[in-house]
Amino acid sequence: MEFKDYYKILGVKPDADAKTIKTAYRKLAQKYHPDMNPDKAAEAKFRDIAEAYQVLKNEQRRAEFDELRQYGSRTSGDFRPPPGWQGARDFQFSQEGSSADFSDFFNSIFGNQGGFSQAEFRQASNERRGQDVEIELPVFLEETLSAFQKTVEYTLQVRENGQVKPLKKHLNVKIPQGVSEGQRIRLAGQGAPGMNNGAPGDLYLHIRLVPHPLFDVSGHNILITVPLAPWEAALGTKVTVPTLNGKVNLTIPAGTQTGKKFRMKGKGLTSSTVTGDLIAIAKVVMPAKPNAQSAEHWRALAASESFNPRREWEVSS
16 A cells, blocks of 8 residues: 655645645645546546645644654555554445545545545535636726725626525725736635635736826836927927826927927836836927918018928938
8 A cells, every 4th residue: 555645745844834735735626626637647636635635634633644654654665554553443434425535545544533524525626716807997097106095896606505696796905006007916815706615716906007188108107299389399488298296397499399209207107116207299280270470471481491301302312
């Protein structure tokens, strides 16, 4: 008979606490459960994992196993319980089944403990973690400047009295400062409930930045287009530019071209590690319908100026 080291099966140390053992079991059970893993060897692996957990989660069984483990680690070849081991007595099963659901090693150790029934083993085998839930959370740019509270509403499908029913949930969630587009926030245990005492799933919030009427986002920087009249671009001016938390004055030098960028440090998006900038991009805008007097000024300017905006074309042709 093969000696089974339940600690090695779960991948934990002999001095692991109950929480560590439970976490290891759930992780392995999720990986090897026959419903999740089509590999032919997965079912046998899963049964070993469930058996190991049923022993190590119980203080009395674990103490007996620890005692026997010291003996088993010194044996070679086929394992046999030491003489006088109480576990060699007849195994008392409840009416749910037979000892076929347990390994020979388990039967030889705990064969006198009818309290551990096949039904208990089946419950462990059917324990399922609840599904994770993922929802999108719209966030305004102004909200990202500091941590804030957000109410999240979502619906879970839960089984009650053999029927699947919707369950609406409302959570007040603290959103950290500086969240960005596509960021995921995990809320442990707020997903769908588990089955047969399985752990609940998690809730994941996907941050979606709401489009702003004035600003575009590039990483932690925000961009704004600054419209300029032709004479403002030609002569220079001062412009009041909006930001996410107030207004700033921007000096436009004479001769500013469309596409010229002006960087305002620290006026972008802020996280715990990075503070972005506000980038103002100049755009010369012509009046849609100039009046007669303005048209006359433009004609006079055209007659007096020798400036040719397409001079590069002549050089390259």
